[in-house]
Amino acid sequence: MIIDFHSHIWSREWRNEAMWDAMADLLAERLGADSQNVSRDALKNEIFTNYLDPSGERHLQQMEEEGIDVTVLHPLDYGLASAGEAPTAIEEQNEAHAELVKKYPDKFVAFVGVDPRRANALELLERGVTEWGFKGLKLHPAAGFFPDDEAWDPLYRKACDLNIPLLTHTGHISPPLDESFARPANVDALAARYPELNIIAAHMALDWWEELAEVGRRRPNVSTDISGWQPNVTVDEDSFRSALKGMLESIGAERILFGTDGLVFGRAIAAGDWIKFIDGLSADEGGEALLSRDESAAVLGLNAQRMLAL
Numbered sequence: 427m428i429i430d431f432h433s434h435i436w437s438r439e440w441r442n443e444a445m446w447d448a449m450a451d452l453l454a455e456r457l458g459a460d461s462q463n464v465s466r467d468a469l470k471n472e473i474f475t476n477y478l479d480p481s482g483e484r485h486l487q488q489m490e491e492e493g494i495d496v497t498v499l500h501p502l503d504y505g506l507a508s509a510g511e512a513p514t515a516i517e518e519q520n521e522a523h524a525e526l527v528k529k530y531p532d533k534f535v536a537f538v539g540v541d542p543r544r545a546n547a548l549e550l551l552e553r554g555v556t557e558w559g560f561k562g563l564k565l566h567p568a569a570g571f572f573p574d575d576e577a578w579d580p581l582y583r584k585a586c587d588l589n590i591p592l593l594t595h596t597g598h599i600s601p602p603l604d605e606s607f608a609r610p611a612n613v614d615a616l617a618a619r620y621p622e623l624n625i626i627a628a629h630m631a632l633d634w635w636e637e638l639a640e641v642g643r644r645r646p647n648v649s650t651d652i653s654g655w656q657p658n659v660t661v662d663e664d665s666f667r668s669a670l671k672g673m674l675e676s677i678g679a680e681r682i683l684f685g686t687d688g689l690v691f692g693r694a695i696a697a698g699d700w701i702k703f704i705d706g707l708s709a710d711e712g713g714e715a716l717l718s719r720d721e722s723a724a725v726l727g728l729n730a731q732r733m734l735a736l
């Protein structure tokens with residue numbers, strides 16, 4: 427069972443132009459040396475041509491070709507960030523995910539993606555889970571809020587009542603989003619306050635993985651996903667290996683989840699090769715295997731299956 431715990435679909439109207447520019451800039455930066463000659467406009471065009479996927483069909487095709495059984499989709503609410511609202515309201519974006527889950531119940535799982543500062547955040551969370559069958563809450567603090575702010579306690583209490591996990595972005599991201607809200611340390615007090623809430627700090631916090639390792643060591647309810655690390659694997663494999671090794675020592679394989687962060691990182695490494703790379707970490711020769719066979723199977727899907735009760 428292979429589960430992609432962290433992916434995204436988009437329609438052109440789900441972000442405004444400033445946010446598409448930001449995505450192109452971030453992509454250029456993350457893809458590193460091999461894309462330095464690619465302009466922002468060229469990357470934007472590539473995103474619009476190859477990676478949007480509002481119907482989910484590209485995901486389904488990739489899942490079929492690359493061997494992914496289930497993909498977890500996370501709507502992104504950037505509307506209260508300084509760049510302003512997207513043309514399509516966040517409620518409608520979540521509803522579009524509900525249609526996908528309804529159409530392909532064995533293939534897609536969705537989380538409710540909402541900024542906790544919205545007046546209807548609690549209502550949207552409850553509707554998403556009870557009416558649409560969504561299986562978690564996704565927050566993107568870089569839009570401008572601290573995830574451990576007690577003002578969001580009603581939302582977290584509801585997540586506990588509904589017995590669903592929280593996935594919250596951690597790690598570097600570029601303006602107009604503000605990465606200072608997305609430090610792993612900002613998850614610590616929240617994890618302490620809600621020991622029964624499963625919290626997934628996304629992207630293994632990228633460059634801040636050591637900070638996440640410290641938080642994870644203290645907080646048994648904090649897990650992570652490895653989505654977004656694909657460019658490291660192609661450019662500087664050792665940086666990923668040492669981060670993963672550190673996280674394994676801190677939180678163990680049962681709290682690490684496989685993910686892609688969407689079709690766009692297929693530009694760095696195909697999803698199937700990303701899976702093979704993780705699987706291969708249990709087959710290294712010379713006694714240097716980072717994972718046991720059981721641990722690689724856990725990371726690639728069994729942990730997610732357990733956490734989402736699939």
Ligand SMILES: [Zn+2]
Nearest residue numbers: 432433434687
């Ligand atoms: Zn993401």
